[in-house]
Amino acid sequence: MRTGAAAAHTGYFHEAIRYDSDEHLLAVVLPFLLGGAEAGEPTLVAFGERNAALVRAELPAGAPVTFLTGGQIYARPAGAIRSYRRLLAEHAAAGAGQIRIVGELAPDTFGPTWDWWARYESAVNHAYDEFPLWSMCAYDERITPAAVLDDVDRTHPRTARPGDRHEPNASYREPEDFLLAGRPAPADPIQLARPAVDLLGPSPARARDTIRAAGEDHLSAREIDDLVLAVSEIVTNAHLYGREPIHVRAWTGAGRMVVTVADRGDGPKDAFAGLLPAASDASAGLGLWIAHQVCSHVSLHREPDGFTARLTVGPL
Template identity: 45%
Template structure:
């Protein structure tokens, strides 16, 4: 049995890259860390050509295999593999509700199988994007973050993207966040377009931001923000939990900006009857860690714990830098 930490049969990753080698999957290859791969497809047949052999080889090797795809792709895989296979099917909408939730659930699953003695696992997942009606920014951060978040687990993760529905800017981010790419079914190559870190996705203001903000404060205290926000959301049709989430999020991201950012710190809030958008902009560069907000931390010098709570409670969280500065933007009360 050929056991390698880079997932390449019989040749090292650097050597393969140096000679432009295409290498073919050997089902006995065992990876000792996360092997993050993407594949682009333009038809249902292309999708199956990538995914079915990937899963069948894993099953023949006795590797736990997971499919977390949308309904249509799941039905395609089920139909191709037939009944009685040991694949674990997880509804994509459940697995990919929020990036922080996806990481938490996957890590729990990977840990369970690793502790049970699994030497390698395989996962196929449909990561959401605007082509299926989901905002992309925090999923771009997810694709970058999992290179670290899953690094300790022997997992081969395949993220297929449909070129018929995926916007070009998303495909560009996907290329930058995956160290490996299946350029054709059965081939697995080092991705020359991979870059470490979070892709610099363009910050997209929420549609509510076309209106004048209901609250706008500069360098406010957290207490002043809580008071101002509380007076506004009392007039909205938010549930008790959502109202609490808005107040907490507003206080947390202002505190984060004042503590870790660079003045001036500008707080703004927009709302309609059922939804609230809050943004905080400072002149700093923002956190350099791609895991910030996506995994919990108890480090007192880090903003990670508060940002993680935001990612677990708010309906959308965007973080990034543009001409105005570094902005954290959250939405509570449902997706746009």
């Protein structure tokens, strides 16, 4: 049975917390957690060290609240979705009528990798909707960039506020609209230099061999293997589902490598490609899902003249 603000809701009840002080955060989080504990619902916290300690200090001794290690969960968006779906399925199978989770992303996700975390925040509205989940995602307005907060409002249907207020976000967009919209490519200074690799119309085999050779002096053997796998998958997708010409470029730096694969097609029609496993092995989404598992960052860009996937391995 659902309780609290989600009592009449079916599926995922997804909220943001935009707070400007520790007191503000606690005023929302503590009633949420204590309400779940009182109702006998699985109640979990996936905060970083500072905010986890803040919440622990205010909870009554012995409160049945589970603290997860947020840094491990939020390593990559696709991995976070996979881990949470497994966790939610276990609780649902055990008979949970509602599951409560409050979490936060680390501040370093607000930089050059924010685009795929924004996609994550949108995609989970679909990915978790089969579960009786009520979750809150906390964002500290004192340190979160304005552009990130704009995306928070666009990806969360509502915002939780002190006093048990749960307000709809007027700028919220359904996942299919948000994920398929064109977004500017986040800048990467490495791309200001001349590319180390510039291939027009390569076969997957030629792309693999060239990227492997270019990365040997910059990446570990494991990183090269991961990047070559991802590039091979994306180039194959471009040949199967995109439109020529297919253009592969790569830039190298100290311990990192950036590869772009561009074609004149529209990109995958599946809004959740990369973040959720493909429904079939014979789909463009499988290659993007693999890339999201092994790369340090994947960004997708739709423009009037084509689609580009950018793969990064190494420090960001």
